[in-house]
Amino acid sequence: MSTDLYDVVHRRRDVRGQFTGAPIPAEVLDRVLGAAHAAPSVGLSQPWDFVLVRDPGLRGAFHDHVRQERDTFAATLDGAAAGTFARIKIDGVLESTLSVVVTYDAGRGGPAVLGRHAIADAGLYSVCLAIQNLWLAATAEGLGVGWVSFYREPFVRDLLGIPDGIRPVAWLCLGPVTHLEAVPDLERHGWRSRIPLVEALHHDRW
Amino acid sequence: MSTDLYDVVHRRRDVRGQFTGAPIPAEVLDRVLGAAHAAPSVGLSQPWDFVLVRDPGLRGAFHDHVRQERDTFAATLDGAAAGTFARIKIDGVLESTLSVVVTYDAGRGGPAVLGRHAIADAGLYSVCLAIQNLWLAATAEGLGVGWVSFYREPFVRDLLGIPDGIRPVAWLCLGPVTHLEAVPDLERHGWRSRIPLVEALHHDRW
Numbered sequence: 151m152s153t154d155l156y157d158v159v160h161r162r163r164d165v166r167g168q169f170t171g172a173p174i175p176a177e178v179l180d181r182v183l184g185a186a187h188a189a190p191s192v193g194l195s196q197p198w199d200f201v202l203v204r205d206p207g208l209r210g211a212f213h214d215h216v217r218q219e220r221d222t223f224a225a226t227l228d229g230a231a232a233g234t235f236a237r238i239k240i241d242g243v244l245e246s247t248l249s250v251v252v253t254y255d256a257g258r259g260g261p262a263v264l265g266r267h268a269i270a271d272a273g274l275y276s277v278c279l280a281i282q283n284l285w286l287a288a289t290a291e292g293l294g295v296g297w298v299s300f301y302r303e304p305f306v307r308d309l310l311g312i313p314d315g316i317r318p319v320a321w322l323c324l325g326p327v328t329h330l331e332a333v334p335d336l337e338r339h340g341w342r343s344r345i346p347l348v349e350a351l352h353h354d355r356w
Numbered sequence: 357m358s359t360d361l362y363d364v365v366h367r368r369r370d371v372r373g374q375f376t377g378a379p380i381p382a383e384v385l386d387r388v389l390g391a392a393h394a395a396p397s398v399g400l401s402q403p404w405d406f407v408l409v410r411d412p413g414l415r416g417a418f419h420d421h422v423r424q425e426r427d428t429f430a431a432t433l434d435g436a437a438a439g440t441f442a443r444i445k446i447d448g449v450l451e452s453t454l455s456v457v458v459t460y461d462a463g464r465g466g467p468a469v470l471g472r473h474a475i476a477d478a479g480l481y482s483v484c485l486a487i488q489n490l491w492l493a494a495t496a497e498g499l500g501v502g503w504v505s506f507y508r509e510p511f512v513r514d515l516l517g518i519p520d521g522i523r524p525v526a527w528l529c530l531g532p533v534t535h536l537e538a539v540p541d542l543e544r545h546g547w548r549s550r551i552p553l554v555e556a557l558h559h560d561r562w
Contacts, residue, residue, distance in 0.1 A: 153360050153361045153362065154359050154360065154361070155359045155360070155361050155364050155391075155492055155493065155496045156359065156387065156391065156493065156496070158361050159391045159394050159489055159492075159493065160391075160394050162394075162396070164396050181362065183553060183557070184553060185361075185362065185365045185366075187553040187556060188365050188366050188368075189488065190368070190370050190491070190503065192503075192505060193542065193547075193548065194540055194542040194543060194547065194548045194549075194550065195548070196550065196551055196556070198556060199556045199557075199558060199562075200556055200557055200558065201558040201559075201560070201561070201562060202557065202558070202559050202560070203560055204559075204560060205560045208560060208561075219473075219474050222473065222474075223468070223470070223473045223474075226468055226473065227468055231468065235470065238470070240470075240471070259548060262429070262432055262433055262437065264429070264441065264444070264446075264542065264547060264548075265446070265505040265506065266505065267425075267428065267429045267432065267506075268425050268428075268429075268505065268506060268507060268508050269505050269507075269509070271480070272505050274477070274480075274481075275480075275484045275487075275525065275526070278481045278484030278485055278488070279484055279487065279488040279491075281481075281485065282395065282484070282485040282488035282489060283365055283488060283492075285396070285485075286361055286365075286489075286492070287361060287362065287365065290361045290362070297396065297398075299398060299471040299472065299474065299475050299478050300471065300473075300474060301474060301475075302474050303475070310560075310561050310562055311561045311562045312562050313562060316562075319481065320481070334400055336399065336400040336470065337400060341399070341400065341470060342399065342400040342401070342465060342470075343400075344400065344402065345402055347389060347390060347393040350393065350402070350404060350405045350406055351389070351405075351406055351408065352405060352406065352407040352408070353407070353408050353410075354407070354408070354409055354410060354411045354414060354516075355407070355414075355516050355517045356405075356407060356516055356517045356518050356519060356522075
């Protein structure tokens with residue numbers, strides 16, 4: 151398995167259906183979380199926390215909530231899109247080895263966070279940079295990551311006892327996989343195709 | 357120069373003072389932007405755009421704005437923090453080879469973006485994942501990246517003609533550097549120290 155950055159970046163996938171549930175060696179998990187924790191952060195605030203959720207009861211309760219939110223989204227779709235969506239698996243919460251819930255603490259490093267006075271969301275951005283480091287490190291280790299976003303933040307806060315003022319940003323399923331698909335699930339299932347880079351490029355002005 | 361993922365993750369720095377201004381070969385820039393564009397995104401929406409800003413007039417105008425915002429932030433600090441902050445360089449806009457402004461288009465892939473109905477910010481998160489891919493790829497190529505966040509979003513929108521509804525998320529300085537520091541600038545200058553990973557870990561519940 152290559153750990154070359156570009157190989158990892160292009161091999162990485164958002165995994166739903168390929169988790170095996172096999173254990174993750176402790177030193178591998180340490181490296182993956184260490185990569186997340188090495189991310190850049192506004193004002194060196196490191197405003198992230200990681201809740202490692204292994205408890206089957208907690209994961210089961212979350213999975214039930216995700217199913218309800220799936221139904222909520224499905225009800226907004228017209229016929230063709232609804233048919234496509236019905237074929238798409240949206241989470242691997244029960245099959246993956248564990249979940250990593252990543253949160254944002256806006257109070258950390260405060261009150262004057264260097265670089266955040268003009269852009270309140272800059273701390274939230276930092277948390278996402280940590281998530282991408284985690285995702286790439288997991289890929290380099292032969293693990294899969296699936297970001298589940300069919301949930302309401304207050305539900306996750308209540309479920310895990312996350313304090314007021316701390317915001318859940320991501321629920322990530324993590325663990326060994328049988329393989330990574332070459333093409334993203336949503337493209338394979340005809341939900342949406344990737345656009346070429348050139349369509350997203352501008353020079354000097356928009 | 358190693359392109360091993362972990363080496364890149366831990367070598368990466370937020371660069372302010374080490375830019376040389378040397379040109380970036382076109383194929384290198386293509387690889388770096390290609391890595392950004394390979395990031396995961398909610399509903400495969402790929403809601404990012406990249407504005408490559410080389411024009412000295414535009415960069416000069418942005419730099420002047422950053423200096424004003426620096427003064428605004430400095431005025432909020434008490435004596436000791438103000439003294440520390442006075443020694444910290446906060447941008448390399450003029451010295452770096454070019455700037456990459458990364459934006460978020462909430463309308464892309466809509467109206468029903470799979471995975472965003474419950475979490476409006478999920479699209480914004482995707483843009484940040486692309487930024488971290490860009491940052492790591494640049495590091496692997498021997499380039500530096502400096503994320504400047506001392507600006508007001510409306511100023512950048514007006515300066516670059518970014519349409520209504522498109523949000524500027526990051527102003528990144530990019531280019532060859534003399535070296536990357538082993539310790540983050542803010543830690544070297546005594547602004548703030550990194551916390552150990554163990555302080556950010558929780559098991560099952562917070």
